Amino acid sequence: xxxxxxxxxxxxxxxxxxxxxxxxxxxxxxxxxxxxxxxxxxxxxxxxxxxxxxxxxxxxxxxxxxxxxxxxxxxxxxxxxxxxxxxxxxxxxxxxxxxxxxxxxxxxxxxxxxxxxxxxxxxxxxxxxxxxxxxxxxxxxxxxxxxxxxxxxxxxxxxxxxxxxxxxxxxxxxxxxxxxxxxxxxxxxxxxxxxxxxxxxxxxxxxxxxxxxxxxxxxxxxxxxxxxxxxxxxxxxxxxxxxxxxxxxxxxxxxxxxxxxxxxxxxxxxxxxxxxxxxxxxxxxxxxxx
Amino acid sequence: xxxxxxxxxxxxxxxxxxxxxxxxxxxxxxxxxxxxxxxxxxxxxxxxxxxxxxxxxxxxxxxxxxxxxxxxxxxxxxxxxxxxxxxxxxxxxxxxxxxxxxxxxxxxxxxxxxxxxxxxxxxxxxxxxxxxxxxxxxxxxxxxxxxxxxxxxxxxxxxxxxxxxxxxxxxxxxxxxxxxxxxxxxxxxxxxxxxxxxxxxxxxxxxxxxxxxxxxxxxxxxxxxxxxxxxxxxxxxxxxxxxxxxxxxxxxxxxxxxxxxxxxxxxxxxxxxxxxxxxxxxxxxxxxxxxxxxxxxxxxxxxxxxxxxxxxxxxxxxxxxxxxxxxxxxxxxxxxxxxxxxxxxxxxxxxxxxxxxxxxxxxxxxxxxxxxxxxxxxxxxxxxxxxxxxxxxxxx
Numbered sequence: 079x080x081x082x083x084x085x086x087x088x089x090x091x092x093x094x095x096x097x098x099x100x101x102x103x104x105x106x107x108x109x110x111x112x113x114x115x116x117x118x119x120x121x122x123x124x125x126x127x128x129x130x131x132x133x134x135x136x137x138x139x140x141x142x143x144x145x146x147x148x149x150x151x152x153x154x155x156x157x158x159x160x161x162x163x164x165x166x167x168x169x170x171x172x173x174x175x176x177x178x179x180x181x182x183x184x185x186x187x188x189x190x191x192x193x194x195x196x197x198x199x200x201x202x203x204x205x206x207x208x209x210x211x212x213x214x215x216x217x218x219x220x221x222x223x224x225x226x227x228x229x230x231x232x233x234x235x236x237x238x239x240x241x242x243x244x245x246x247x248x249x250x251x252x253x254x255x256x257x258x259x260x261x262x263x264x265x266x267x268x269x270x271x272x273x274x275x276x277x278x279x280x281x282x283x284x285x286x287x288x289x290x291x292x293x294x295x296x297x298x299x300x301x302x303x304x305x306x307x308x309x310x311x312x313x314x315x316x317x318x319x320x321x322x323x324x325x326x327x328x329x330x331x332x333x334x335x336x337x338x339x340x341x342x343x344x345x346x347x348x349x350x351x352x353x354x355x356x357x358x359x360x361x362x363x364x365x366x367x368x
Numbered sequence: 369x370x371x372x373x374x375x376x377x378x379x380x381x382x383x384x385x386x387x388x389x390x391x392x393x394x395x396x397x398x399x400x401x402x403x404x405x406x407x408x409x410x411x412x413x414x415x416x417x418x419x420x421x422x423x424x425x426x427x428x429x430x431x432x433x434x435x436x437x438x439x440x441x442x443x444x445x446x447x448x449x450x451x452x453x454x455x456x457x458x459x460x461x462x463x464x465x466x467x468x469x470x471x472x473x474x475x476x477x478x479x480x481x482x483x484x485x486x487x488x489x490x491x492x493x494x495x496x497x498x499x500x501x502x503x504x505x506x507x508x509x510x511x512x513x514x515x516x517x518x519x520x521x522x523x524x525x526x527x528x529x530x531x532x533x534x535x536x537x538x539x540x541x542x543x544x545x546x547x548x549x550x551x552x553x554x555x556x557x558x559x560x561x562x563x564x565x566x567x568x569x570x571x572x573x574x575x576x577x578x579x580x581x582x583x584x585x586x587x588x589x590x591x592x593x594x595x596x597x598x599x600x601x602x603x604x605x606x607x608x609x610x611x612x613x614x615x616x617x618x619x620x621x622x623x624x625x626x627x628x629x630x631x632x633x634x635x636x637x638x639x640x641x642x643x644x645x646x647x648x649x650x651x652x653x654x655x656x657x658x659x660x661x662x663x664x665x666x667x668x669x670x671x672x673x674x675x676x677x678x679x680x681x682x683x684x685x686x687x688x689x690x691x692x693x694x695x696x697x698x699x700x701x702x703x704x705x706x707x708x709x710x711x712x713x714x715x716x717x718x719x720x721x722x723x724x725x726x727x728x729x730x731x732x733x734x735x736x737x738x739x740x741x742x743x744x745x746x747x748x749x750x751x752x753x754x755x756x757x758x759x760x761x762x763x764x
Contacts (some may be wrong), residue, residue, distance in 0.1 A: 157719075159416065193574055195502040196487060196494045213487070213494065216480020218419035219501050223574045227716055230416050231480065233409025238480040317717070319577055326576045329586060331498045333570055338497070344559060351447060352555040358449040359551065 110187040116205035116272035118304030126177040126266035132258035136164040139257035160232045163243040169315050178316040182228045182243035184304035190220035192327030206245045272304050301325025374751040377615045389737040396734015399727045412728040417720025425710040427474030430703045433596040435467020439561040440600030455754035460604050465515035466739045500570035507564035514557045522750050566593040572709050580713035582654050582665045587645050595702045601631040602698035609692050625685040635676035671701035
């Protein structure tokens with residue numbers, strides 16, 4: 079009896095999930111790497127002039143309706159939303175200013191993908207995070223999970239979708255670049271293979287010492303992103319969060335896979351509980367102990 | 369056990385209070401239809417910054433924790449073999465079955481495309497095993513069914529004496545089968561909440577950097593698990609007290625007292641784990657100086673500690689009023705912990721805010737009204753509650 083009860087309590091502790099995490103870091107999964115065919119973008123704040131040509135091009139390329147929801151006249155979205163997959167913002171403080179481009183970061187180990195129940199959001203070809211309609215039930219867990227606040231929901235639709243930058247994967251299939259990169263007059267945002275973009279960013283930093291903050295955002299942040307940033311102002315001023323080097327979904331993965339590996343712990347717990355109950359019933363004990 | 373035999377309460381169903389509940393439910397139902405017509409934007413206070421609100425934080429996360437009475441009682445009676453608590457099991461199971469059913473309906477109302485929900489259980493090959501929410505979804509679906517099966521003997525007992533011979537024979541046959549099989553359903557009824565109540569902590573853990581450091585910890589699943597068990601016991605104490613009063617039944621004071629002892633221990637453990645974890649990870653300084661967040665954390669801590677202390681000594685447990693008050697505080701503490709970790713401590717960045725809209729709130733009230741209505745109807749018609757001897761008239 080004592081032994082089965084102990085087994086039960088043990089199982090309970092496991093299911094709590096935390097014993098696994100705090101005591102057995104050995105089961106922590108290896109950090110993920112960008113896929114071999116990974117592509118991405120490099121945005122350089124020192125080159126952007128804020129013309130917003132990329133915002134318009136993105137709208138056109140992705141068949142998004144104009145966002146005239148402010149004054150019903152101008153197509154002027156305030157931030158990423160269900161009609162805006164790409165936006166240019168302006169940071170201004172104490173005489174310093176910088177433009178900032180926001181869109182999906184196409185994380186190497188994305189939190190939204192870790193959240194998504196049956197894989198509507200996944201890293202598909204070229205490591206691009208895309209959304210598949212018929213696997214989405216609209217639970218919006220991706221929105222809760224994304225540290226960049228990127229996935230957007232069609233709040234005014236009866237059959238809502240998740241809207242986010244998919245790196246113009248429909249254009250890539252035609253041999254074209256993402257619309258924002260193609261249209262940029264200053265090459266402030268460029269498209270390319272992930273490895274080459276990373277090399278280019280490093281080269282620019284080496285060629286222009288002192289021009290940039292001493293870091294490529296996305297090289298390691300949150301486990302790395304396929305969209306990289308160079309900036310002359312601190313990244314947190316541009317709204318890019320300090321995530322550390324660990325991928326956001328890693329802690330969850332460690333716990334889920336530690337506890338539920340092969341469903342052994344739950345199965346053992348189930349059998350143990352059944353066995354304890356059978357034994358209790360056989361003893362016919364109706365609660366003598368108090 | 370004969371003195372503990374459960375019997376229907378009886379009496380008329382359409383009382384004035386039932387009419388009020390029915391009205392609230394009808395308004396909620398009408399607003400639900402409207403919500404599906406216009407979408408979630410116009411009908412709720414939700415936004416891209418706060419994609420989850422009242423329905424998830426209350427109906428699902430808090431509601432299922434409050435519905436853990438069935439789980440907590442089953443652990444005690446069947447695993448720790450405290451058969452003396454048996455009379456509390458059926459009402460606890462009914463509250464759980466109703467609470468989880470309401471949570472399931474809440475999810476259907478909350479998600480944007482509920483017509484695809486059926487794909488979750490059948491898309492086995494596509495399951496994302498990283499997703500704690502997937503596990504919650506599967507477990508909750510299964511557990512709703514398991515709870516009604518666990519409760520089925522109450523229905524079968526009644527139907528056995530039905531005038532309809534077909535129904536009576538069917539119930540008798542099924543009863544025999546259930547006598548043997550029930551243990552395995554009960555075991556499932558304990559495994560599933562262990563899994564998904566802890567996973568509700570994992571779900572919000574993924575918000576990672578957007579969840580305040582006082583709440584974000586690898587211990588979230590564990591804290592969610594033990595607090596839901598405490599909440600389960602508290603609800604059992606409250607429900608037993610209230611229904612003995614409402615239906616003029618004898619109370620099970622002694623039982624509730626020793627139950628409260630267990631609860632007290634769990635509460636102390638909860639607070640201890642939280643503080644030790646914070647200090648070990650160097651987050652102790654956040655306890656002061658984080659303004660609003662520190663205040664909320666301390667409010668939670670006081671609400672968890674106070675009932676733990678009230679119930680720690682046998683003197684506190686001797687008084688039903690003290691136990692009831694402590695149980696209410698536990699329910700508030702556990703609910704606040706859940707609201708804080710899903711809403712208050714969740715920070716999507718500047719410019720976002722959330723407050724539930726009126727329709728959103730009324731829909732939730734409608735669901736609660738439905739839950740109470742069905743509870744009253746079922747205990748009046750089916751053998752759920754025990755303690756047949758009516759209480760003295762002046763106590764009614």
